[in-house]
Amino acid sequence: MASAELIDGKAVAADLRSATAARVGGLYARHGIRPGLAVVLVGEDPASQVYVRNKHRQTEAAGMRSLEHKLPADTSEAALLDLVAQLNADPEVDGILVQLPLPRQIDAQKVIEAIDPAKDVDGFHPVNAGRLATGQPALVPCTPLGCLMLLDRTLGQNMAGRHAVVIGRSNIVGKPMGQLLLGRDCTVTIAHSRTKDLPEMVRTADIVVAAVGRPEMVRGFWIKPGATVIDVGINRLPPATEGGKDRLVGDVAFDEAKAVAAHITPVPGGVGPMTIACLLSNTLQAACARRGIDMTQL
Numbered sequence: 001m002a003s004a005e006l007i008d009g010k011a012v013a014a015d016l017r018s019a020t021a022a023r024v025g026g027l028y029a030r031h032g033i034r035p036g037l038a039v040v041l042v043g044e045d046p047a048s049q050v051y052v053r054n055k056h057r058q059t060e061a062a063g064m065r066s067l068e069h070k071l072p073a074d075t076s077e078a079a080l081l082d083l084v085a086q087l088n089a090d091p092e093v094d095g096i097l098v099q100l101p102l103p104r105q106i107d108a109q110k111v112i113e114a115i116d117p118a119k120d121v122d123g124f125h126p127v128n129a130g131r132l133a134t135g136q137p138a139l140v141p142c143t144p145l146g147c148l149m150l151l152d153r154t155l156g157q158n159m160a161g162r163h164a165v166v167i168g169r170s171n172i173v174g175k176p177m178g179q180l181l182l183g184r185d186c187t188v189t190i191a192h193s194r195t196k197d198l199p200e201m202v203r204t205a206d207i208v209v210a211a212v213g214r215p216e217m218v219r220g221f222w223i224k225p226g227a228t229v230i231d232v233g234i235n236r237l238p239p240a241t242e243g244g245k246d247r248l249v250g251d252v253a254f255d256e257a258k259a260v261a262a263h264i265t266p267v268p269g270g271v272g273p274m275t276i277a278c279l280l281s282n283t284l285q286a287a288c289a290r291r292g293i294d295m296t297q298l
Contacts, residue, residue, distance in 0.1 A: 004261040007150050013273035016149065017062060020280045024063040026298035027287065035287035036065040037095040037121065038087045042080060042106065043073035048099045055276055062280050067093065077106045081114050088116040094287035095121035097279070118290055121282040124171065132179050139282050144177040146274025147209055147230045154228060154263050160185035165202050167191045167218065167251070168211035173232055177209050210251040220256025229257055229264040232271050
């Protein structure tokens, strides 16, 4: 069998950013509204800092206002909750994103639940999770939403009736991914670290979404020939040779899986670029929903 076709997340993300920017332009031209995204960063986590910088740059490139709040690592939970309350009340703020992980003294779930669900562009609030689970309009977590867009682009209407196995049961990726795939009429299995005979389970899947955070855990012989593989993992490994650079790998053993699958996302360049693109789309969605504007008409 020929090598799998690569699913180009960079290209799909670029298309989504372009479409979002065009609608932001329409929103401003017709209603004088420029959506505002408030990003809160607590502490000095290097990966979070890079991610926040990328969000800032892409938010402005899409024609939105980027509002950054950088707080020291010793910020109290009460102080962060006060800031969230201020952002909830600020009419200029359409989306609120508190960058995770948070320092140990802060209960992340308490902070997530303090965000106005209408401004919860990360899609983590229990209200949005409940709406997604019951098939109602919701702000959907960005990474699984990006995965779904890649699947839509790759498989189109051919997802109905397919068996999808999601490896990972987090509230951020695994659970919402399962709900989104159910919405596309897939038969969905959520697998995890306690699943018995996991390789055998994965081998039955037409669609595999790997989101476990373990480098190259999903081996090529686990994959059903002709399956579509979405690799959510981003794991940093030491250099393969002395003096080389660190390597970024996914949760799937890419070279092995590529020889068996029909379609596969690379790491980097697959799911990763979709996350910020979906965040921008969510911010536009939130800005329109709060004002009763039909986003599709922009």
